[in-house]
Amino acid sequence: MGLFFSNTCKEDLIGFADAGYLSDPHNARSQTGYVFTCGGTAISWRSMKQTLAATxxxxxxxxxxxxxxxxxxWLRSVVQHIREDCGLSVGKEAPTVMYEDNAACIAQLKDGYIKGDRTKHILPKFFFTHELQKNGDVRVLQIRSSENxxxxxxxxxxxxxxxxxxxxIGLRRLKDLNGCLIRGSNCALHSFSLNYGFSHWVFLVRFLMR
Incomplete structure (x- = not known):
């Protein structure tokens, strides 16, 4: 299995975030997960146990x-740096779309930190996403859980x-790409290994050219 990067897909950076509530019930901890795709293929992801007990x-x-x-x-800054180095025009970037499947979470992030019964126990710093939305850096949209x-x-x-x-997220088997290779298309297959927790990755790059 490997990540397949197509030379035809023009999708920008897109993020997906989710949480597994009380995935560790013995320690009252939930699981954080996110993945970012560019061109329809994953470029950054993480899975980690939350350090706080979510209520x-x-x-x-x-x-x-x-x-x-x-x-x-960080990813937006990397993209901007690459554009500058390539001599491309650098202006105000469009907001990066981030998908989330919890409607209540999206509503609270839109309103910002409000000290009420629902949010008074949540530290204000965790409404950082609200500031990013207000500044036009990100745009949080709802998505079905089955498509997150x-x-x-x-x-x-x-x-x-x-x-x-x-x-x-772009995972493919090499044998499934044979048709692509026979047609003479340019593609790159990045095989990878993941350590425990999916928090880091190592790419072994192999370019499949015409």
């Missing part, structure tokens, strides 16, 4: 999208769902 699924989702937002800021690619990094999934989501 609700909404709380866990806010913690998860906070981590994803921090990664998004970050679901891969929060919990065990049924086989059919797992295969669907791994295909959507």
């Amino acid at each position: 609700s699924s909404n709380h866990a989702e806010i913690l998860a999208i906070h981590e994803a937002s921090r990664e998004c800021v 690619l970050a679901d891969l990094f929060t919990k065990a999934l049924p086989t059919t769902t797992f295969k669907k989501l791994t295909h959507m």
Whole structure:
């Protein structure tokens, strides 16, 4: 298996964030998961146990999208740096779309930190995403849970769902790309290994040219 990067897909940077509420019930900890794709293929992802005890699924989702937002800021700076080095025009970038499947989380991030019964126990710093939205850096949109690619990094999934989501992040088998190679298309297959927790990756790059 490897990540397939097509030379025809023009999708910009897109983020997906999710949380597995109380994935570790013995320690009252939830799981954060996020993945960013560019050109329809994953370029950055992470799965980590949350260090705070989330009091609700909404709380866990806010913690998860906070981590994803921090990664998004870094990825946007990388993209801008590449554009500058390539001599491309650098202006105000369009907001990076980040998908989240929890409606309550999206509503709270839109309104910002409000000290009320629902949010008074959540540290204000976790509403960092709200500031990014206000500044036009990100745009948080709702997506169905079944289509949230970050679901891969929060919990065990049924086989059919797992295969669907791994295909959507760009994972392919080499034998499935034979048709592409026969037609003479340019493509690159990046095989990779993941350590425990899916938090880091090592790419072994192999270019398949005409």
